[in-house]
Amino acid sequence: MTTQDNLAGVEATAVSPRLLRGNFRLNWRLRPLPDLALTFLLVFGVLATCQALVYFGIVSRFVIPLPTSIVPALGELIGGGGLGEHILTTVSEAATGLAIAVVIGLSVGTLIAEFRVAERILYPYLIALQTMPKIALAPVLLVWFGFGLGSKIAVAGVISLFPVLVNTIAGLKSCDPGRLDVLRALGASRWDCFRLVKLPNALPFIFSGLSSAVMFALTGALVGEFVGASSGLGYLIVQANNSMDIPQVFAILLILVVVGMAAFGGMQRARRKFLYWSPNQD
Amino acid sequence: MGKIDRLTLDESVAVSESITRAPVIATRGLCKTYATSAGETVNALSQVNFDVGQGEFVSLVGPSGCGKTTVMRILAGLIDGYTGSVNIGGRVVHGPTPHIGVVFQDANLMPWRTVLANVTLPGQVLRLDKKACHARALELLALVGLGGFEKKLPGELSGGMRQRAAIARALLHDPRILLLDEPFGALDAMTRDNMNVELARIAAEAGKTVFLITHSIAESVFLSDRVLVMSSRPGRIIETIKIDLPRPRSLDVVADPMFAATVLRIRRLLEQSTSADLHVTLAH
Numbered sequence: 001m002t003t004q005d006n007l008a009g010v011e012a013t014a015v016s017p018r019l020l021r022g023n024f025r026l027n028w029r030l031r032p033l034p035d036l037a038l039t040f041l042l043v044f045g046v047l048a049t050c051q052a053l054v055y056f057g058i059v060s061r062f063v064i065p066l067p068t069s070i071v072p073a074l075g076e077l078i079g080g081g082g083l084g085e086h087i088l089t090t091v092s093e094a095a096t097g098l099a100i101a102v103v104i105g106l107s108v109g110t111l112i113a114e115f116r117v118a119e120r121i122l123y124p125y126l127i128a129l130q131t132m133p134k135i136a137l138a139p140v141l142l143v144w145f146g147f148g149l150g151s152k153i154a155v156a157g158v159i160s161l162f163p164v165l166v167n168t169i170a171g172l173k174s175c176d177p178g179r180l181d182v183l184r185a186l187g188a189s190r191w192d193c194f195r196l197v198k199l200p201n202a203l204p205f206i207f208s209g210l211s212s213a214v215m216f217a218l219t220g221a222l223v224g225e226f227v228g229a230s231s232g233l234g235y236l237i238v239q240a241n242n243s244m245d246i247p248q249v250f251a252i253l254l255i256l257v258v259v260g261m262a263a264f265g266g267m268q269r270a271r272r273k274f275l276y277w278s279p280n281q282d
Numbered sequence: 283m284g285k286i287d288r289l290t291l292d293e294s295v296a297v298s299e300s301i302t303r304a305p306v307i308a309t310r311g312l313c314k315t316y317a318t319s320a321g322e323t324v325n326a327l328s329q330v331n332f333d334v335g336q337g338e339f340v341s342l343v344g345p346s347g348c349g350k351t352t353v354m355r356i357l358a359g360l361i362d363g364y365t366g367s368v369n370i371g372g373r374v375v376h377g378p379t380p381h382i383g384v385v386f387q388d389a390n391l392m393p394w395r396t397v398l399a400n401v402t403l404p405g406q407v408l409r410l411d412k413k414a415c416h417a418r419a420l421e422l423l424a425l426v427g428l429g430g431f432e433k434k435l436p437g438e439l440s441g442g443m444r445q446r447a448a449i450a451r452a453l454l455h456d457p458r459i460l461l462l463d464e465p466f467g468a469l470d471a472m473t474r475d476n477m478n479v480e481l482a483r484i485a486a487e488a489g490k491t492v493f494l495i496t497h498s499i500a501e502s503v504f505l506s507d508r509v510l511v512m513s514s515r516p517g518r519i520i521e522t523i524k525i526d527l528p529r530p531r532s533l534d535v536v537a538d539p540m541f542a543a544t545v546l547r548i549r550r551l552l553e554q555s556t557s558a559d560l561h562v563t564l565a566h
Contacts, residue, residue, distance in 0.1 A: 178390040185358045186455075187378035188407045196406065200394045277394040277435050 065247040073247035074254060083255075089232040090221050091259065093149055097156025098217035102210070105161050109168025114194065130166070134159045135220070138227045152224030152232070159220040160213035167209025171202025204278050207271045214263045222256075233259075304372065305333035306381075306458055306491045307357065311366035314352050325516035326352045327364070332510050332519055334459075334493055339485055341494040341502035342510045345552060349517025350495045354463045357493065358384045371458060380408060383452030383490075385462040389444035391436035397423065397447050398432035404454045415454065422450035425484060442466075442473040446480070453488055460490045464497065475533055478504055482531065499548045503541060504531060511548055513555035521551050 047067045053059040054066050065073075077083055111118040112126070138155045145151035175198045183193050225234025233252055240248035312330035315323045326349040334340045344350050355361045356368060359378035367374050371381050383404075391400045398419055405415030423429055426446040436444055445465055452460060465481075466474040482505055485492045496502050502509045503525055511521040525544060527535055535541050 176390070178386060178388050179392060181358075181360055181386060182384070182390050182403070182451075183407055184360055185378050185382070185384040186404050186407045187359070187380065192407050196403065197392065200392065203394075277437065 062244055062246055065250050069247040070250045070254070073245070074251040077248065077251050077255070086231055086233050086236055087255065087259065089149070090152075090218070090225065090234065093152040093221040093224065093232065094156050094214075094217040094263075096149075097153045097158075097220055098160050098213055100153070100157040101161040101213060101217065102164055104157075105164030105209070105213075106168055106206070109165045110172065110194075113169045113172035114190075126165070130162055134162070135223055138220075138223050141224070142227050147228055147230070151227070152221045152229065155224035155227075156217040156220030160216040163209040163212040163216060164206070165209075167205040168202060171205025172198050174205065175201045204275055207267075207275060211264070211267050211271070214267050215260065218256075218260060218263065304336065305369070306336050306338075306371055307332075307334040307493060308369040309333075309353075309357075309366065310369070312353070312356060312364055312368070313366055314349070314356070314361075314364040328516035328518045330366070330512075330517065330519055332522070334491055336458075337489060337491055339482075339492045339494070339505055339507045340510060341496055341506040341508075342512055343496055343499055343502040343548060343552075344512030344517060345514045345556060346497055348512050348514045350497070350512060351463060352517065353512075354384075354461060354493075354495050357461055358382060380455055381457050382459045382461050383455065383457035385445070385448050385452045385460065385465045387464045387467050389436070389441075389448040391444055391447055391451075393436050395436075396432065397428060397434050397436065397439070400436065400447055401451045401454055403451060408455055410455065418456075419450065419454060422453050423447075425453075425487060426450045427480065440473075441469050442477055445469065445477060449481070449484060453490070458491055460485065460488075460492045462492065462494045464495055466501075467496075474501075479533060481505065482529075486530070499545050499552075500536065503527075503544050503548070504533075504535060509544075509548060511551050511555075513552075520555055521548075523548060 050059075050064055051067050054061050054064055061069075108122070112122055113119075135155070137158055138151075141154040141158070142151040145154045179197050179201065180193055183197055188196070221232065222234035222237075225232040226238055229235040233256060237249055237252050240246075240252065310331055312327050313325075314327040315325050317323055330349075330353060332340075332342075342350055342353060352361070356364055357370075359375065359382075362376075369375070370379055391397075392403065395403065398416075401419040401422060402412075402415045404410075405412070405419075420429075420432065423432060426449050428443060428446050428450065431439065431443065431447075436447070439447065448465070449460075462481075466477045469477060478501055481492075492505075494502065494505060506525050509523045509525060510519050511523065512518065513520045523544065527538060527541060
């Protein structure tokens with residue numbers, strides 16, 4: 001049917017950011033069997049090649065660990081106790097930083113999108129800050145916020161702020177004027193236009209910003225720990241690296257993969273809950 | 283130019299005399315100019331005068347870009363900066379009024395709201411009683427033939443169904459006037475014909491004054507009690523034509539010689555107005 005006319009608006013605004021990230025969802029069940037077999041075969045092939053390269057001394061085991069040595073390292077890590085606490089440290093740093101970034105990003109983004117004055121005052125700084133690699137702030141933030149959780153939360157917050165902020169602005173500004181006319185013709189207040197049309201309309205953008213922000217926050221927490229910390233997964237990596245315990249480093253990386261995937265899965269679930277209406281949803 | 287203006291003024295007086303019921307919409311001397319990005323001013327409307335009586339179905343027909351939508355947006359209170367006056371329900375208005383329910387060219391439904399929640403949206407904006415709105419929305423959905431689709435999302439509906447929902451939404455707060463801006467322009471011809479039959483029925487059942495903007499001459503003749511013919515830019519009403527075809531009208535009415543004659547007459551009027559424009563531009 002003639003679904004294009006109305007969907008076109010939604011697609012033009014909502015799909016482009018989604019296409020960038022939303023379709024990476026891992027959906028094992030939907031994959032045809034030969035693909036699945038190939039996926040595992042690929043992993044097995046890479047691991048076997050590594051094993052062979054290291055085993056026959058072509059590559060030093062200080063560069064790449066024997067894949068088989070990662071398993072006991074992982075066992076040691078999990079059995080050794082304290083791992084849960086390190087995970088919790090990193091995850092809570094990332095989550096707190098993200099939460100602060102979301103609050104600031106949504107509110108400042110709304111100000112900039114809704115008020116010309118705010119846009120004129122803040123936008124130049126925003127552009128300047130956005131083009132700067134914010135990770136470079138990590139050492140300074142350590143000085144400002146101390147050796148504890150504070151500096152890691154700050155790094156996580158600073159680098160995850162921008163995807164939320166920029167997408168909030170883009171989402172609020174991309175609102176279809178036709179939909180706003182519906183409310184305006186009823187004499188709706190600006191607040192009603194915002195809460196009933198603009199904000200829900202911006203959700204696909206905000207969610208794609210959040211998806212990046214979640215990963216940025218984890219990265220920020222880890223970098224913060226690299227710079228200086230006494231606990232957390234980033235701290236563990238630096239420790240293992242310093243003692244040249246490369247299997248241990250890889251074991252921690254595996255744990256980070258699990259943490260990252262859990263965070264990503266959570267985001268996808270939230271996205272499906274709030275964006276049930278959005279077309280091209282996975 | 284001045285001659286034409288006076289002509290339309292006289293005409294509108296004649297029209298308002300012919301209406302015994304008090305006009306629900308009355309415009310006097312509507313003019314609107316736009317500034318283009320190049321700094322030129324474009325006359326969109328010039329001295330637009332017309333009346334619409336209570337319960338009347340009036341169409342405004344004209345070529346694309348003649349300023350029809352500008353008239354609609356002025357009536358709906360969506361644009362400013364015009365001269366002349368708009369009188370709705372006996373009062374001069376300068377902005378949106380709850381006396382009007384608007385149906386736009388695009389259904390403009392909120393894709394995150396169910397059909398029912400879309401129809402009750404005006405209630406939320408106008409702070410109407412929730413329960414009453416819910417009940418009325420269900421009635422209206424039945425009226426527009428969407429009974430049973432309350433829980434669907436707009437994305438699950440066809441284009442015609444979405445326009446039906448938009449009509450139900452426009453009627454929710456029980457406005458006196460239904461204002462439609464090319465509501466079926468995006469639909470295919472068959473759906474469009476059916477929607478026109480439906481619109482005639484809905485307008486009659488809801489007992490609303492309807493002001494329809496369209497570029498389809500046949501559509502305007504089929505639906506209206508009167509057709510206002512608008513010239514191309516600057517838009518002005520060049521003729522008002524009363525349609526005396528009996529109601530209710532079925533699609534078979536197109537075979538009526540009077541229908542064909544009226545359509546032809548309006549077409550000629552529009553052709554004359556555009557060729558007159560052509561002469562003006564050639565003279566320059």
